[in-house]
Amino acid sequence: MNKTLNTSPDNTPPSGLKKFWSDFSESTTAVVALIIFFTILFIALFAPWVSPSDPYDLTSVDIMNSRLPPGSEDFAGNIYLLGTDGAGRDMLSAIIYGLRVSLGVGALSGFVALILGAAVGLSAAYFGGRFETISMRIVDIQLSFPSILMALIILAAFGKGVEKTVIALILVQWAYYARAARASALVEKNKEYVEAAHCLALGHRRIILSHIMPNCMAPLIVVGTLQTAHAISLEATLSFLGLGLPITEPSLGLLIGNGFDYMYSGDFWISIFPGVALLITIVSINLVGDQLRDMFNPRLQK
């Protein structure tokens, strides 16, 4: 952090976004990870235009092309860079569409869990009392169980499906956000600007939403990135086990699970490549999250 302060020629601290970027780009690894992540995001968002074919368009999929090894060509002259799966679908296209599902489920569940967790955490810190005791006790109990177990319990009770998987991921994650939000809100709550807001007789809602919350965002963003990576991995695991998403929403986990059946006959590409895509996604998000955590960690600030 010393370096950034020295490099600014005048003594005025750099503006928010600039300072953020100069702190962030201190780690080359993190910048590369961010670029990779944005590339993945772009591919996932524009899947229909980026992917070589639509793997779920039944007219273009031919069972005759099933289990072709990577780089092979079919009679029509289409080249399958990453091979085909048991139904003759192009693996590259299937992975691109799978990324879409995996990222979508991860982002949606992470976003809802963030809002839910932040609401509980902030109000627990702000109002205190019995609400705080009870809600934080629930958070403690929930966090003492591993996330995979919580998700299994929820899915065993409700059954599989897109919305059920999303609900399970939200219920698994909200506690992390609640704990992080409460921890930083407890610090902010006693600062002078909150006192000033109280003196102005502002309403509770306004103090929480427009005064305390903006100052608690940094740790929540860190928890958010790392949790989203975790959610994507968890969804893949559940879908692989056949308990998460239905086959109509083929996420990366389901693709890997499909390939598992063919693996003993040596058709490695069907489950390896979706796994590599999943791994790159998770690692890039984790590396960005690690850098953000270091940036916001006051103990590492010099």
Next chain:
Amino acid sequence: MTSFILTRSFQSIIVLFVMSLIVFAGVNLVGDPVDMLINPEADQMEIDRVIRELGLDRPVSEQYWYFVVNAFQGDLGRSFIFGEPALKLIIQRMPATMELALFSLFMAVVFGIPLGVYAGLKPESKVSRTIMAGSILGFSMPTFWVGIILIMFFSVSLGWLPSTGRGEVATYFGVTSSIFTLDGLSHLFLPAFNLALFKLSSVIRLARAGTREVILQDYIKFARAKGVSETRVVRVHVLKNIMIPVVTIIGLEFGSLIAFSTVTETVFAWPGMGKLIIDSIYNLDRPIIVAYLMIIVVIFVTLNLIVDILYSVLDPRVRIKGVS
């Protein structure tokens, strides 16, 4: 101390009670308990008999009471598939899961501590950087996918190690386990390594952070000044001091190894209780699901209680905070 243990035990009982309520509600209120608990292939007479036997014709509060009383008597229903008491089936498979979890824990510690200490002693060296990069990868790689890669590489391509089942078991001192036979060990190695990988990464990180902190302490400087050999400094002075956080984390995380063994057991067809629960969820064998959930809750609550009590023994500050 006694009051701390008592409050904590009381809290654990409340957690157990709440979890039993949730599991009960999940089975009896979300779905139709007649569908959930009675074999779908049963005829009307059988259905009526089981409804009376399970007390499903009574009010909900009374049903919950029956559920709890039966659970205390070790009766959590009969499996639809196997036709045997659910609890018995799970307990039969428990040793395989415990063996897998303990062996992975052993692997994580045996490999993790030396690697972590090395990375802590020479943080700038290439080997250390490789170790740390590996630990980030170990953190990020989904367990099930690593399992697939291991099978593909060591079983399908190289043909070195078997990929399914538990292998031959032998019994010594009343313990039946596959670690006593060579065949069993070869079956155990891949799944245990798969399950250990995640824990291995966290042990490496902990050992490294601990070493970097300890190495700066005065007693290390003193030991070196005294002329103690570097090996002895590491073996005695460093290792002893980093063991405290490592051991506590290991205790805390043993439960998560059991939970994650559901994934590893499914990939490697390991006949433990994790595979049983996944199979039962597929087959809608609900008595087993309920029984598994109750057992795992009991295991977790007990583990947490033990860790809490150990904490308070090691660190009196926890005790004081816990009571107030």
